[in-house]
Amino acid sequence: MAQIVGGFVAPHNPVMYFNPKGATQEQSDLCYGAYAEMAKRIAELEADSAIVIGCDHYILFGTECLPPYVISTGEIEGPVDQLPGLKRKPLKSHGALGEHIAKVGRETGFDWTVGRALNVDHSVAVPHHLMLEPTGKDIPIVAVMLACGVDPYLPMKRAWDLGEHIAEAVASFPSDERVVVIGSGGISHHVGDERMGEVNPEFDKKVLDIVTRGDKAAMLGLTDEEILRDGGNGAMEIRTYACAMAATRAAGGRVIAYEPVPGWVTGMGFAELEVAA
Amino acid sequence: MSRNVLEKVLYDLSTSGANKKKFAEDPDKYLSRYQLGAEERALITGYKVRELADMGVNTMLTWGFWLQAGKSNGDYLKLMKREEA
Numbered sequence: 001m002a003q004i005v006g007g008f009v010a011p012h013n014p015v016m017y018f019n020p021k022g023a024t025q026e027q028s029d030l031c032y033g034a035y036a037e038m039a040k041r042i043a044e045l046e047a048d049s050a051i052v053i054g055c056d057h058y059i060l061f062g063t064e065c066l067p068p069y070v071i072s073t074g075e076i077e078g079p080v081d082q083l084p085g086l087k088r089k090p091l092k093s094h095g096a097l098g099e100h101i102a103k104v105g106r107e108t109g110f111d112w113t114v115g116r117a118l119n120v121d122h123s124v125a126v127p128h129h130l131m132l133e134p135t136g137k138d139i140p141i142v143a144v145m146l147a148c149g150v151d152p153y154l155p156m157k158r159a160w161d162l163g164e165h166i167a168e169a170v171a172s173f174p175s176d177e178r179v180v181v182i183g184s185g186g187i188s189h190h191v192g193d194e195r196m197g198e199v200n201p202e203f204d205k206k207v208l209d210i211v212t213r214g215d216k217a218a219m220l221g222l223t224d225e226e227i228l229r230d231g232g233n234g235a236m237e238i239r240t241y242a243c244a245m246a247a248t249r250a251a252g253g254r255v256i257a258y259e260p261v262p263g264w265v266t267g268m269g270f271a272e273l274e275v276a277a
Numbered sequence: 278m279s280r281n282v283l284e285k286v287l288y289d290l291s292t293s294g295a296n297k298k299k300f301a302e303d304p305d306k307y308l309s310r311y312q313l314g315a316e317e318r319a320l321i322t323g324y325k326v327r328e329l330a331d332m333g334v335n336t337m338l339t340w341g342f343w344l345q346a347g348k349s350n351g352d353y354l355k356l357m358k359r360e361e362a
Binding site: 057058059062063064080149150151191192193194196197233 | 281282284285288289291292330335336337338339340341354357358359
């Protein structure tokens with residue numbers, strides 16, 4: 001059966017693309033170096049496929065229908081919000097794995113909204129670009145989109161439960177392939193509000209500490225009020241971290257890099273997740 | 278006041294070039310398709326992003342709405358901080 005062999009959390013910051021000079025050269029080198037290290041680790045883990053857990057930025061799903069969690073079961077294309085150097089294109093999809101997870105979910109209490117020809121935004125396309133493409137292996141992906149940017153937000157507990165469900169579903173997928181999961185999101189950042197540009201290293205380090213200790217109770221203890229106050233509306237994306245932590249069975253991990261980059265409006269944190277045996 | 282329809286307008290404008298073009302050509306005609314009152318229409322045609330955000334409109338949308346019109350990020354932040362733009 002398939003197995004999850006590694007996990008990562010990383011930002012998907014579009015500002016890196018449209019305002020690269022917003023960061024100092026040292027900050028930029030550190031961040032791009034972290035992405036390169038994660039790509040190297042994905043290659044070393046001999047990953048055959050990846051589950052990229054992203055989130056809509058109110059550009060995929062409109063007021064007509066706001067799904068709490070979505071999974072790709074067929075073709076994937078993106079990003080719909082093209083960026084300099086990151087144009088919209090088909091992304092190699094692992095439809096069979098996505099369909100299997102969705103099917104297991106329907107049988108076990110997770111009624112996935114499915115994207116049979118899913119468009120994704122930069123939250124999937126950036127990690128694909130910077131973490132998967134550099135491996136040179138054309139790794140197929142399953143895209144998962146959590147409601148992190150538009151209310152009603154997916155509760156943190158539900159994001160965690162979803163990660164555990166993903167782990168169980170992958171373990172019953174009839175294949176010997178090796179799967180990595182990527183929780184894609186920024187830590188502190190404010191999108192479009194009056195605090196845009198503020199970052200909070202204290203909050204960022206608290207989150208990274210929780211992630212690398214595999215501390216489920218502390219992760220679920222982060223209330224929306226605290227996240228919005230200390231991390232900003234963009235930090236609601238750490239639901240993707242909770243999902244990735246649970247998918248790797250919260251075995252802890254290590255910080256690869258951290259840098260607060262006000263010029264990129266985000267606390268940029270990168271970590272690798274261990275996988276429980 | 279309905280933040281739902283206001284968000285729908287801003288979402289439609291941020292995700293469709295055709296809608297942006299129609300809005301730019303004739304804002305009142307474009308907005309007539311939506312269930313909006315005169316005060317709500319004025320918030321949109323006047324790019325009152327601070328007031329829209331105060332009504333609960335998602336700031337991802339207000340920011341995108343402002344930028345798609347070619348307006349500056351600096352002016353947006355001034356408005357959001359209740360400074361003069």
